[in-house]
Amino acid sequence: MLIVIALVIILAVVLIALISVVIRYQMQQRDIMRNEWIRRDVARRRRIRISDKNEVFERDNYTCQICGISRDFLDDLCPGLGDYLLLEADHIRSVSQGGTGRDVDNLQCLCWRCNRKKGGTRTNEEVRDMIDYGIDYLQGDEE
Ligand SMILES: [Zn+2]
Known part of the structure; x- marks a missing residue:
């Protein structure tokens, strides 16, 4: 019984870590896309x-x-x-x-x-x- 509880806790921790990595990755991608959009917008308006x-x-x-x-x-x-x-x-x-x-x-x-x-x-x-x-x-x- 104790082993099952320990496994569930470990699984939950791993799952939370995985989700946080995915969320962080998506936020980075969004920042990259936004910066690229700003850079292109500035270049377009400077022209x-x-x-x-x-x-x-x-x-x-x-x-x-x-x-x-x-x-x-x-x-x-x-x-x-x-x-x-x-x-x-x-x-x-x-x-x-x-x-x-x-x-x-x-x-x-x-x-x-x-x-x-x-x-x-x-x-x-x-x-x-x-x-x-x-x-x-x-x-x-x-x-
Ligand atoms: Zn002048």
Whole structure:
């Protein structure tokens, strides 16, 4: 009788251990699937179509929407210099904050320097307050 009780207890312990292993495995799989889904979602929202990028550059007249440097400005200084300006399409509302590159209204033309400063968390105004290069000169040129 005692042996039967001991066997039942051992069986129960083994069963509980087995169930907990299975549950843990399923939770890990779910986490892996969820992380993969998040990674794909971020990659999908970060993507900007070439045609949209060109549309944004045209709309913003190849001008950085933060510091105001433009191809025209550089070409006026020296013809052909504008080609050296590295412009990028920036997600106004960053991908990390739920923004998407599919929405042209969420994209803006930024120069490389301003885009690096903006990162994923700052607004245009915050970057503009940080900038100490050429901003007065560029703004003065527009007047
Ligand atoms: Zn800029």
